Structure formats: C-alpha cells, structure tokens
Amino acid sequence: MSTVNLGWNPKRVLFGLSRIGYTPHSAIADIVDNSVTNGAKNVFIKIQKVREDLSDSRKNNIKDYLIIDDGVGMDDEGILAALELGSDQLQYGDESLSKFGLGLKSAAFSQGSMLEVISSSGEGFLKYVVDLDSIDSQYFCEKKDLTDDDKKIIDDYLSEGRGTIVRISKIHTNNHPSPKNTIDELLYRLGTIYYYFIRDGVRIELNGEGIEPYDVLFTGEAEEAGNLNEHDWDGRSVAWIKKPTSQTLDIDSSPAVQAVVEVTQLPHPPTFSLDGEGEQERIRKKYKIGAGNYGFYVYRNKRLISWAERFDGLIPQDQDFYAFRGRILLDSSADNPFNIDVKKSHLVLSEEAWNALSDLSDEYKRKSKKAWQHAAAVKKQMLGEEPNTISNDIAAILDLPDHMPGAPLLDPDEEKEQERREDEIKSKIKEKIRREAQEARAAAGDSGEPTEDEVASLGTGGAEGKYKKIFRVSAIEDNLLWEPYFDDDHGWSVRINRGHRYARCLFEDNSENTDMQVMVELFLLQCAQAEIALRRSISLDSADVEEVIRSYRESVSNLLVQMVRRSDIQLPPLG
Amino acid sequence: MIVTRVANSFDYESAYVYVWITKERKSVYVGQTSGDGGVVGRAGAHVKSNGTLRERFYEAYGEQIECAEDWYILTFPLPKKKKYTGPESSYRNAVEYLVQTGLNEVRGSYVPPFRVISNICYSDRCSEPDVRAIAKSILSAIEEVFPTIK
Numbered sequence: 001m002s003t004v005n006l007g008w009n010p011k012r013v014l015f016g017l018s019r020i021g022y023t024p025h026s027a028i029a030d031i032v033d034n035s036v037t038n039g040a041k042n043v044f045i046k047i048q049k050v051r052e053d054l055s056d057s058r059k060n061n062i063k064d065y066l067i068i069d070d071g072v073g074m075d076d077e078g079i080l081a082a083l084e085l086g087s088d089q090l091q092y093g094d095e096s097l098s099k100f101g102l103g104l105k106s107a108a109f110s111q112g113s114m115l116e117v118i119s120s121s122g123e124g125f126l127k128y129v130v131d132l133d134s135i136d137s138q139y140f141c142e143k144k145d146l147t148d149d150d151k152k153i154i155d156d157y158l159s160e161g162r163g164t165i166v167r168i169s170k171i172h173t174n175n176h177p178s179p180k181n182t183i184d185e186l187l188y189r190l191g192t193i194y195y196y197f198i199r200d201g202v203r204i205e206l207n208g209e210g211i212e213p214y215d216v217l218f219t220g221e222a223e224e225a226g227n228l229n230e231h232d233w234d235g236r237s238v239a240w241i242k243k244p245t246s247q248t249l250d251i252d253s254s255p256a257v258q259a260v261v262e263v264t265q266l267p268h269p270p271t272f273s274l275d276g277e278g279e280q281e282r283i284r285k286k287y288k289i290g291a292g293n294y295g296f297y298v299y300r301n302k303r304l305i306s307w308a309e310r311f312d313g314l315i316p317q318d319q320d321f322y323a324f325r326g327r328i329l330l331d332s333s334a335d336n337p338f339n340i341d342v343k344k345s346h347l348v349l350s351e352e353a354w355n356a357l358s359d360l361s362d363e364y365k366r367k368s369k370k371a372w373q374h375a376a377a378v379k380k381q382m383l384g385e386e387p388n389t390i391s392n393d394i395a396a397i398l399d400l401p402d403h404m405p406g407a408p409l410l411d412p413d414e415e416k417e418q419e420r421r422e423d424e425i426k427s428k429i430k431e432k433i434r435r436e437a438q439e440a441r442a443a444a445g446d447s448g449e450p451t452e453d454e455v456a457s458l459g460t461g462g463a464e465g466k467y468k469k470i471f472r473v474s475a476i477e478d479n480l481l482w483e484p485y486f487d488d489d490h491g492w493s494v495r496i497n498r499g500h501r502y503a504r505c506l507f508e509d510n511s512e513n514t515d516m517q518v519m520v521e522l523f524l525l526q527c528a529q530a531e532i533a534l535r536r537s538i539s540l541d542s543a544d545v546e547e548v549i550r551s552y553r554e555s556v557s558n559l560l561v562q563m564v565r566r567s568d569i570q571l572p573p574l575g
Numbered sequence: 576m577i578v579t580r581v582a583n584s585f586d587y588e589s590a591y592v593y594v595w596i597t598k599e600r601k602s603v604y605v606g607q608t609s610g611d612g613g614v615v616g617r618a619g620a621h622v623k624s625n626g627t628l629r630e631r632f633y634e635a636y637g638e639q640i641e642c643a644e645d646w647y648i649l650t651f652p653l654p655k656k657k658k659y660t661g662p663e664s665s666y667r668n669a670v671e672y673l674v675q676t677g678l679n680e681v682r683g684s685y686v687p688p689f690r691v692i693s694n695i696c697y698s699d700r701c702s703e704p705d706v707r708a709i710a711k712s713i714l715s716a717i718e719e720v721f722p723t724i725k
Contacts (some may be wrong), residue, residue, distance in 0.1 A: 229702075248683030251601065251690060256683040352690065359679060363672070363697040370699075443704035475703065478657035479666065499699050501663055554657075561663040 010139035013085070014109055014132060017102060022110035024177055025185040028065060029193050030107040031166050032204065033303060034082070035069030036197050038164070043204045044068040044157055045186065047179050056180035064169040065111060068153060073121040073162045079128050082117060083141050104166070105130075113170035118150055122162045125154055133170070183207065188288075189307075192216055196302035216297050217264040217325045218287065228265045230367045231474060231498075232462060235268030235375025238287075241324075241364050249353040253337040257353060260329040263364045268323060268375035274382055289322050296326040298347060300334065306347055314358050315365065324368040326361075373511060387507075387517035388472060394522060395469040400492040400529045407537075414538050421536040426486045433459045433485075436477065459487055459495070469493040470521045472507070476500075481557040484528035494528035496521065502560035510573055584650040585613025590660045592651045592670050592713060593617070595628060596724060597643035600636060601689040603682070604628050605675045607653075607667040609660050614650045631692040647724050651713045654705075669700035673710030678717070685721060 022030070028045060035043045046066040054061050074082060082104055108115040113132040118125055127150065130141045146154075153165055186206050191198065191214030198204060198213040205211070221238035228239035241263040250257040266287045272279040284290065295315045298306035315321055330338070339348040349357065380386035384393075402418075403409065410418060437450035437458045450458075461473035466489045476483050476497040485493045497503055506520055531549050535542055564571065584591065590609035596602075606628075608617040621628035622640060632640045640646070653659040658666045675695045682689050700706050 231699075245680060247680055248688065251683060251688040256688050258683055356679060359691070359695040360676065362695055363676065363701065366697045366699075440704065443708060445704075475658075475700075479661055479663045499665060501665065504699075558662045 009137065010085075011132070011135050011137070014105065014135060014139070017085075017106040018109035020106060020110070022107055023185070024062075024065070024111055024182040025189055027107035027110050027168075028067060028182075028186060029190060030103045031067045032069075032190070032194070034104060034166075035067065035071050035164065036194065036202060036303070038069070038071035038073075040069035040071035040163070041202060042070045042157075043202065045204070045206045047182060047207060049179060056183065057178050059178045060173045060176050062111075062171040062176055062179060062182075064167050064171065066153070067166045068157045068163065070158060070160065070163040073164055074117075074119040074126075075121050075123060076126060078121065079117050079119050079126060080141070083115075083128060083130055085139065108166070108168045111171060111176075112168040113172070114168070116144075116167040116169070117164065118146065118154075118167070119164040120158075120162055124161075125150075125158075131170070187211060188214070192297070192307075193304040195304070196299070216288075216293075217262060217327055218266065219262070219264060222264045228367055228371055230371035230374060233265070233371040233374055234378050235271035235372075238267060239265050239371075241265050241367050242326075242360075247356070247360060249334075249356045250337050250350050252350070252352060253333070255333060257330070257334045257337055257350075259334070261326065261357075261360060263324070263326040263368075265368055265371050266323040266325055268372055268379075271375050271379050274379060291317075291322075294322050294324050296328050298328045298330065300330045300347075301332060302329070309347075311349060311354060311357065314354065314361055318369075320369045320372045321365065323372055324365065326364065328357075370508075373508070377511075385514075387514045388470060388521065390514065391470050391518045391521040391525075392465070392468045394518070395525055396467045398469065398522075398525060398529075400532055404533045410538070417538050418536050421538070421542055422532070424542070425484075425532060425535055429484070429486050430455075432477070456487065456489075459485060460490065460493075461495070461498075466490065470525050471495050472498040472503075474499055478554065479557065480553050481560060482524045482528060483553065484531050486532075492529050492532055494521075494525045496524055500557065500561070501564045502557075505564050505571060509571075513573065516572070581615045584648070585611075585615045587611050587613075588660065589613065589655060590653045590667055592653060592667070592674060594649040594651075594674070594717060595621070596647045596649065596689075596721070597645050598687055598689075598724060599645045600632075600643040601687050602632060602635060602643070602692050603678060603689050604631060604693045605671055605678065605691065606693060607664070607671040609662070609664070609667060614648060618648065627694070631694065635690060635692045645725075649717065649720065651716070653709065665698045665700045666703075666706060668696060669698035669703070669706045670710050670713070672696060672698055673701055673707060674713050674717075677710060677714040681714075681718070 032043055032045070044066075046068070048063045048066065049056075049061050050063045051061060085105060086102060105115065109132055115130045116127060117129075118127045120126065125146060127144045127146055128141045129144050150165070157163070158165070183206060187209070190204055190206070190211045194202065194204060194211075195213045195215055198211065203210060218238040222240045225237040225239045227243075228241050233239065242261060244260050244262040247259055247261045248256050249259050266289055267283055269280045269284045269289055272283045293308050295308040295310040296306070297304060298309055310317070315324060334347075337350045338353065377386050381389050384390075434450065434455050437455045440458065441448060441450055441454075458473075460468070460471045463471050469490055469492070471485065471493060473495045474497075476495060479500060480497060481500045481502055482494055482496050485495045487493075498507055506517060510516055531553075534540060534549065535545050537545070563569070584593070590607065591614050592605065592607045593614045595604040595606075604621075606617060606621070608614060610616050612619070620626050623629070629640050632638070632643075636642070653667065653670065672695060675691050675693060678691050682691065
C-alpha cells in the first residue's frame with residue numbers, strides 16, 4: 001500500500017473554520033475557556049469601539065476585542081502551540097475545557113482577521129500575530145515587539161509579569177453586532193456559562209463590570225422550598241423536581257458515561273399578576289422565563305456547552321414547560337459519545353443516552369407540567385374561575401335533605417332511628433379516615449397517632465373553606481372514583497379520587513372544559529348524598545345497603561377505568 | 576430436561592412486579608401484571624412474535640430475544656390490596672416506574688452494567704409512601720441477588 005500526501009489550503013480552511021456559527025459572545029466565551037483552563041483567577045474582557053463618540057447601539061463599530069487573564073501564561077513554545085491548527089490534544093488534561101485545538105483560531109477569525117497573542121509565563125511578555133490577510137498557501141505567524149498600548153495593558157492588568165492577552169482586531173464589518181448587543185449578551189450569558197468557576201472564585205470583568213454567577217436553576221431558592229409537590233404548588237416558589245443525582249447515560253462507551261442530573265421548577269409568572277401590575281413581568285425577567293430558556297443546561301467540565309437544550313423534542317415546545325429548568329453535568333468522557341462540537345455549544349446524544357434521558361425526563365416533565373397547570377388552577381381559584389370553586393359555590397346550598405323526595409313521611413320514632421343510623425355512618429367515615437391517616441403515617445415510617453389536623457386534611461384533600469362539599473383528594477381506598485364524606489365543618493360531602501384514571505381524563509385531559517367538570521362533580525356529590533339517604537333509610541337493612549352500594553361504586557370505578565383504557569374509542573376532548 | 580420453578584409467580588389473585596435479566600446482553604426489562612396467569616402468563620405474551628419484551632429487545636439490539644441464553648425472571652408479589660390487584664393500574668405502574676428509575680440510577684455501577692429496555696411511564700402514585708417503600712424493597716432485593724445470577 002502506498003500513501004500520497006494531500007495538500008491543504010490554509011486560507012480556505014481558516015475561512016471555513018471562522019464560519020462555523022460563532023457569535024461575538026460565543027467566540028469570547030470560547031477564548032475565556034483558555035484563560036480558565038490555564039488557572040486564571042481574573043479575566044478582563046474589553047470591547048473597544050472604533051469611534052468612541054458613537055452610541056453603543058451602533059453596528060460595525062468594534063475596534064477590537066481584548067481578553068486578558070492572569071493565568072499561567074505561555075513561553076514561545078506555548079504561544080506557537082496555541083496558534084497551531086489542531087494543537088496536540090494530549091496537552092489537555094481531563095479537566096480541560098479545550099477539545100480540538102481549534103477553538104482560539106476559529107473563535108478569533110470568526111470576528112476579525114487579526115489575532116494577536118501576548119503572553120508571559122514569568123520570563124517577559126512575547127507577542128505573536130496571525131493576520132489572515134497575509135495567509136494564502138502557508139499558515140504562519142509573526143513575532144512582533146510590544147506596542148505602547150500593549151505595555152499599558154500589561155501595566156494595568158498584569159503587573160505581576162504573568163498572564164495572557166488575546167486581541168482580535170480588523171473586525172469584520174459585514175453587519176457586525178453592536179457593542180451593546182454583545183455586552184448585554186455577555187453580561188447575561190457569562191454568568192451562566194462560567195457559573196461554577198465564578199462561584200468558586202474566578203473573577204470575570206466586562207468593560208470594568210464584574211459578572212455575577214447566574215444559577216439558572218435557582219437551587220438556593222429550591223433548597224428553601226424543598227421538593228415540588230405538583231398537586232399543591234401555588235406557583236410562587238422555586239422547588240426541586242430532582243435533586244442532584246448521578247445517572248448512567250451510556251454503557252456502550254468505556255467508561256460508561258455518567259452525569260449528574262438536577263431539575264427545578266421555577267415560579268409561574270401569571271400567578272404574580274394577582275399581586276399588581278408589572279409583577280408578572282418582573283418575575284419573568286428575574287428568572288428569565290420564556291420560550292428560549294426552558295429545558296436542560298448542559299455543562300462539560302463545569303462549563304456550559306448547551307443552553308436550554310430540548311434534545312430534539314425530548315422536552316416539548318409547550319408553554320406549560322416554561323418553568324422547567326434542568327442541568328446535566330458531564331465530564332470529558334462524554335465528548336466522543338455525545339459528539340461535542342468545536343465551539344462547545346452543541347452536543348448530540350447517543351441513542352442510548354437519549355433514551356436514558358427520555359426515561360428520566362418522563363417524571364420530571366409530568367411533574368413540571370402538572371405543577372404549572374395546578375398553579376394556573378390556583379390562580380383561577382383566586383379569581384373564582386376554577387371548576388372546583390364553581391362546583392362548590394353551587395353545592396353550598398345542596399345539603400342532604402332530612403326527607404328524600406317521594407319517600408313516606410316518618411313518625412318521631414322513625415326519625416330518631418334515621419338519626420341514629422346517620423350518626424353511625426358519620427362515625428364509620430370518621431374512623432375510616434383516621435385509619436387511613438394512620439396508615440399514611442406508618443408508610444412514611446412514623447407509628448405515632450395522626451393529629452386532628454392531619455385527619456381533617458386527609459379527608460378534604462387539604463381544601464380550605466368551610467362551605468365546600470366537593471373535595472378532590474389524591475387517593476381513595478381501593479382506588480374508587482368517589483365516596484361519601486362527612487365532617488362537622490362541611491356536612492355531607494363527596495371525596496373524588498383525582499388520581500383515578502377517569503378523574504384524570506376529566507380533570508387533566510379536559511382541563512379547559514369547566515362546564516363538564518362542574519357537572520360531573522355535582523353529579524358525584526348527589527350520588528354520595530343519595531348513598532347516605534339509602535344507608536340511613538329505616539325501610540332497608542343498613543349493612544346490606546352499605547355493602548351493595550360499595551360494590552356498586554367499585555364496579556362503576558373499575559368499568560370507567562376499562563372504558564378510559566380502551567384504544568378503540570375516543571373520549572373527550574374530541575376536537 | 577429443563578426444570579423451571581414457576582408456582583410462586585401466579586396464584587389468580589396477586590399482582591406482581593417482575594424483572595427479566597440477561598447479563599450476557601446487558602439488558603433488564605421491568606414489568607407488572609395483575610392478570611390471572613401472573614408472571615407466567617405475562618411471560619408467554621412477552622415472548623410472542625409481537626410481545627413487548629421481544630420488541631423492546633429487538634429495538635435495543637437488533638436481534639431476537641433467543642440470542643441471549645441467560646434470561647432470568649425475578650418476581651415480586653405486590654400487597655394483596657385492591658389498589659394493587661384491581662384493574663386500575665396506577666399503583667402497579669408507580670412501583671414499576673420507581674423500580675425502573677431506581678435501576679437506571681445504579682445500572683452503571685453493576686457488573687455488568689446494563690440497559691433498562693422496558694418502556695417507562697410515570698404514574699402520579701409515585702410519591703405515595705407505601706408505593707415508594709415497596710419499590711425500595713424490590714430494588715434492595717435486586718441489588719442483593721444480581722451478583723449471584725450466573
């Protein structure tokens with residue numbers, strides 16, 4: 001076998017490298033990577049204008065971009081290696097943010113035609129320059145003397161005689177973004193991209209302004225609020241959906257790709273509109289809640305590489321997920337399996353990793369969406385628009401009558417017997433709820449007696465307001481759809497199992513259909529009250545009636561499950 | 576002759592969570608059933624031409640399940656309460672889900688590491704303490720028995 005050396009055209013290759021999609025802020029962030037990797041404690045970014053008198057909003061007015069750091073610096077050999085194309089990857093440690101040895105060049109030439117590197121590892125500053133306008137069939141750099149401007153920068157920022165200055169000049173003038181655009185983006189994004197580094201002591205300054213670490217998950221607030229309970233979240237706090245957990249994403253690579261995954265639920269901005277004008281917008285801005293910001297933030301070696309990643313539909317495009325913020329922390333072992341690109345701003349999951357993340361996300365997504373919808377329902381409730389509120393407003397006057405329509409009138413003794421039977425039913429209900437509260441405690445590892453508040457809360461599903469008679473509760477014994485309920489505050493009422501398959505179809509799939517929900521809730525209240533009327537009826541055997549009606553409720557509940565599960569019928573919503 | 580003990584995996588009144596394991600093909604499949612045939616009945620359905628285990632395995636490996644010669648089934652009876660044994664499957668699904676996600680969290684540290692190839696579907700019942708306790712005990716049992724499966 002013989003080999004033939006093939007030529008390459010440096011000018012065209014560099015042109016190609018500069019067109020892989022960098023924006024000024026992503027290019028600068030890539031160069032800051034080198035600073036951080038090389039141990040910088042301080043990084044100064046300066047964006048200098050051609051005409052200082054023009055507004056920052058003016059396009060095509062950048063003179064140069066400067067990235068100055070006090071890292072370990074480089075000698076001749078180091079600078080030349082940095083300017084080489086495809087510098088030997090072996091120079092990069094496991095914790096390096098670099099990957100292909102192309103980042104500096106492609107980032108710099110994406111913004112301007114001239115790249116200057118001035119650096120010292122303690123032996124004096126050296127300067128090398130690559131000028132794209134001089135490159136044709138050969139790729140080379142020139143060693144140059146320091147200018148007065150260079151010396152001033154060194155005096156101002158690197159007085160200890162060590163560090164690196166990267167200057168990008170001869171800025172492209174084809175619709176180049178304004179300084180304001182780039183500064184705004186950098187202020188916002190660098191705090192996120194280098195969140196871990198800034199938090200751990202690295203200072204990054206942009207035109208004299210220090211950049212604060214920005215935790216997109218607001219984990220500090222989540223720690224205060226605890227885990228998300230999607231069934232009673234009011235939309236006002238940040239809560240944990242998943243605390244940081246190590247997950248295996250891919251076992252085919254060696255070693256297996258591990259990642260730390262964490263997810264929080266951010267607040268529900270529309271809820272804050274109840275607090276006054278402008279509050280919704282204030283929350284939206286504070287947490288940066290919007291179409292481009294929900295999903296997973298992927299960090300490689302603690303540096304952000306993918307912003308609000310939704311992994312080809314794994315997190316659907318849906319406003320109900322706006323509060324979903326996830327973070328995936330990877331190390332270099334994920335580079336090859338996940339095809340992390342040159343500008344470290346995108347990754348493609350392996351099929352197995354996608355499937356693993358999809359499985360994990362199933363729970364996170366459902367919790368997030370359900371919580372968002374619950375917060376919307378709470379808001380509606382506050383405004384008196386929520387179906388259960390409307391049902392209860394109607395039900396407030398629907399007490400169980402002492403005398404059922406069409407039934408014979410009772411004499412005083414019979415009335416007493418009816419009252420006795422009613423009291424017996426009330427005791428049974430109270431005892432049943434108390435037993436369930438005790439079982440819930442036991443399941444949680446607590447053998448103590450439940451408090452009166454716990455019992456009451458279990459009975460009504462935590463509903464507030466004495467006028468209520470229809471309670472959506474999380475579970476009912478044997479997973480029945482509904483059961484009658486009584487306590488002194490609410491009178492004869494109904495508990496509806498909101499986790500029952502039919503209830504989910506009604507309350508979740510048809511969440512927009514207020515009228516249908518109100519009608520079904522009222523129907524079940526009447527079913528529950530009719531059951532009590534039969535059980536207290538002196539003309540019937542109380543125990544037999546109780547058994548028959550319970551079996552009836554069980555059969556209805558099971559048939560409804562089977563109906564909802566059938567794939568050959570379509571239930572509402574039909575549109 | 577092949578002797579397979581199956582009498583403890585069906586009894587016409589119990590519901591089960593079960594786990595199919597092949598170390599050779601590094602795959603684990605988690606399922607649940609309340610059917611009359613128990614885990615044995617489900618096993619038959621799983622290996623049929625359009626069985627879900629067969630389909631999931633084929634999707635993961637591009638081969639039929641017969642290519643693995645070391646399939647084992649672990650069976651975990653659920654409490655004999657109607658919420659677990661009834662036609663409504665949300666409680667069984669919740670245990671199944673928690674077992675699947677629990678295995679996903681540790682699968683990289685097992686020898687050999689494995690894939691969970693069953694479809695995962697979250698159930699709202701996952702946060703209920705008794706469901707979590709059952710799933711936890713199943714995961715502990717799997718952790719204990721996994722190294723002993725040859």
